[in-house]
Amino acid sequence: MFARRTINGHTYQFGSLVELLAKATPRRSGDELAGCAASCEAERAAAQAALAEVELTTLLNEPVIPYEADEVTRLILDSHSADAFAAVSHLTVGGLRDWLLEVAARPDGGRVLAALAPGLTPEMVAAVSKIMRNSDLIAVSHATRVLTGFRTTIGLPGRLATRLQPNHPTDDLRGVAASILDGLLLGQGDAVVGINPAGDSPQVSADLLGMLDEVRQAYEIPMQSCVLTHISTTIGLIEAGAPVDLVFQSIGGSQGTNTSFGTNIAMLREGMEAGLSLQRGTVGNNVMYFETGQGSSLSAGAHFGTGGLPVDQQTLEARAYGLAREFSPLLVNTVVGFIGPEYLYDGKQIIRAGLEDHFCGKLLGVPMGVDVCYTNHAEADFDDMDTLLTLLAAAGVNFVITVPGADDIMLGYQSLAYHDALVVRNTLGLKPAPEFEAWLKAQGIADAYGVVRGLELGSSRLHALAGAVA
């Protein structure tokens, strides 16, 4: 037996760390589906209280997936910095929560938290998040800054970047360009202009990359582009001379999840080296773009850990960030409500998961963005997304995803509208990435104070952007 706790006269027993972590997780449908969730609220509260007493060294010494069985575990443990860990190595999970909140409230909190990152493992970060309320997650995230750069600088205080996502069901170049044009006129795209191709042929991706590069150069836009195709395809495109800025891949927190995505650490390394070899960045050379999401491991049947027990989806998600940070990515995006209600059932679960993911990623030193989104078979709506966006912006999220009118016509789900990013930037006084802001000012899209006012199509020199594409 690993731990026990009595609540209201009932004693709950937890057989292992893996079981305790799962039962301490705030309620979500994916853990219920995996059969690892707490059976009732009292058991969950008992698990959280028991988890708070677990030593951080225990989390370091008892991997949730065995070292010999999983290359993600090996990466996490082999890259752990004992020096950085020394600041908190004497603490329990509960003690770490207090320590983080105390540090976050200090003027030098950001520096201290950044120095701690290499000493934290995903399991420690996931564990502490489970006993933190939403406002705790926001307070610590807000103090934690992760800066990256390519042609723009992302993650600066007082800034909120967006990925402009101009997807089209047939990858029609003019249709994609029309959505890009609409987004640029509304000040979007400073994190990346990133297209999910509907077709998976290398030629489709090459055509899209060529168009994006032409637009960028024709209008001298400080931006990076990405076509989110499988990393093996991108490596081939780089070899064929396509203008690749960022190398994309979906990743997960277990070796088996990555196998289900057709990738592994060696392939990610090869992709990063191919991206770096092009030297296309100007203000920085972070070339990787990863996407993750709670539930991907369960979806792949790759969620089992030590003792053959199911590992909860939030701990596995944090492990994906532990994998991501090895590759110094420009962007990591949790597509929080994308996978569906079997993993995050409703708006409440999506909001909670979005804040957890952002917190865990940032604390591990990962440049987190969030796709604030939901599908039409989940119990969620536009109001839930407004709420999550506002909370994440307050928490200092690096970037969010935006699409025309919140409606992704290719992927069939709702993300944020271009307008939503404008509203939250204006409400909270946030600006775009500085290089992009200067361009927006020069175009007359942002005013002299950097506030994006938007520009009508007829009065912009960009109006030919979509027309010029055949």
Next chain:
Amino acid sequence: MSTAAQPERRFDPWVSLRGATQARIGLGRAGMSLPTAAVLELQGALAAARDSVHVPLDTDPIMAGLVGLGLGEPILLTSQAPDRAAYLRRPDWGRVPAAVAGLPDDGWDVGVVIADGLSSKAVSEHALPMVQALVAAFDPELSVAPPVVVTQARVAIADHIGQAMKLGAVIVLVGERPGLSVADSLGIYLTYAPQPGRTDAERNCISNVHPPEGLGYAAAAATAARLLRGARALGRSGVELKDTAGPDALAG
């Protein structure tokens, strides 16, 4: 009230671009926000999309239509999910047929499985013409199994069906989740040597089949036939199989 909420009869520079995409471009603004008309229209679209998830598939016309294709007697199955609510909560149930006993197991080069997925409308509108286009596009020497229709089903259910019927490869037509603008999008998945336990990395996907705005039947069928040919040559499907379409096809 802003001018955006009171449309005037004047030149709209977005009109010609709207012909290139269904995306909600050029919506105008009320301050920083979406204008009233756009917000109300989005609420209506959301309501319609959410309702459409729960519309059951009317299998009779599809079964009748499949009879006419000359592929043998079509087969109707259900998954282990008893209803829509269970289907949404339990993806594992949607991946396993309620029963595969009695399926013909003569063995074929390829079979087509039609699954309702999250959009019965996509299947009702596009499955029959898509099967027709596929059969026309397949290499003529291929043997094609009797088609299977399965309800409350996810893509991986065809791994069980394909194994039971001894299919060399299985092509799944599945209703993709409905979006705000597109509620009838059909997805196509190719799995070589289907058997339970195949991962998504072992499949190839063609998405967004919904003519006229989305991909057309003939184009989708040509891609599927090309991928099938490639999979048979390679001995597997998935990320290692690249569709080398186009005049300047890049080496995968």
